[in-house]
Amino acid sequence: MHRQNVKGIRSLEFYTPNLVYLDCSDRLVWYNYISANCLDTLLEARLDLLSQQHPSPFETQTHPKLISWICNVQILHLSSNTVEFMLLGFDHWGSNGGFPLFGNLVKLSFECKTKKGSKVLWSLIKNSPKLETLILKGFCYIRRNRENINDANVVKVLEIRGYKGTGREVIQVKSFLWELEFLQVMKVQVDEKIDDDKKLQLTKDVLALPKRSSSCQIQFL
DSSP: OBOOSOOSOOOEEEOOTTOOEEEEEEEOSOEEESOTTTTTTOOEEEEEEEOOSSOOHHHHHHTHHHHHTTTTOSEEEEOHHHHHHHHTTHHHHHTTTSSOOOTTOOEEEEEOOSGGGHHHHHHHHHTOTTOOEEEEESGGGOOOOSSOOTTSOOOOEEEEEEEOOOHHHHHHHHHHHTTOTTOOEEEEEEOTTOOHHHHHHHHHHHHTSTTTTTTOEEEEO
């Protein structure tokens, strides 16, 4: 479901009790969910959601329900727009039981273009007890977590896309790896300008981390 520059349509209703895959790209204005379990059967979701530039208080309370109601998914793809959209929901979640629990999520693809997006990422990792594969895009904007999530994650495979080998990225890779104590494989999709020396240096830096030296393997894509 993809809508762009749609005029005149002010609402969209969901009643999909048997839906298993959702690919949704839209600027959210008004969503009406027939019931809280209308997306319970969803196994995979790909979301590119863009909120209004100045969302009303009603919208910031209503739209987070869409995220809360897809929390049974096993595979989730989030665009940078969706991450920004989710940031608007933290006040709502804070007064309604906290960030939703993604109890079945095993694979997360996460794109981030702002530093604030780290809040969404760490909340997802902390609230996804079965998450094993994490794919990161726009990695250079992700800050180190300030909360202890070591007991709340089982991530085994980390894939970083678009790695350019800058000093800032190396520091953030090392900081990020400290949080994933069960990591077994780190896959790095490198920029075509990356030379073998930078690949070797990254490998040395990762293996030098005490928690990773005996288990983590690095694969360059």
